Amino acid sequence: MCRNIKALFNFEPPATEEEIRQAALQFVRKVSGYNKPSQANEAAFNAAVAEIAAITSTLLDSLETHASPKNREEEAAKARARRA
Structure with missing residues (x-):
């Protein structure tokens, strides 16, 4: 998975x-190989991001879990600790 795409659920x-x-943009960049598309490809690139x-919003709204929600600061601290 692309390192810049973070888990967004729960x-x-x-x-x-x-x-x-931002996650959709990172995904399209990875799949297309473009950081910034040419003018000829910009409309297709932006449509894919949208x-x-x-679809991601629909997915996140549809997912269910019995786990309690995660705290963003705690998860960020864990990620920093792993990188150290």
Whole structure:
């Protein structure tokens, strides 16, 4: 998985639209091989980001869990500790 795409499910507060869009953007960048597409490919690139963000929102809204929500700060601290 792309290192820049973070888990978005089961957090308190829930993932924002911007976080979902950033994850979709990272995914499309990875799949397409473009960091910034050419003008000829920009419309297709942006459409893919929008569609993936919408699908991701639907997915996150549909998922169920019995686990309690994770705390963003605690998860970030764990990630920093792993990197150290």
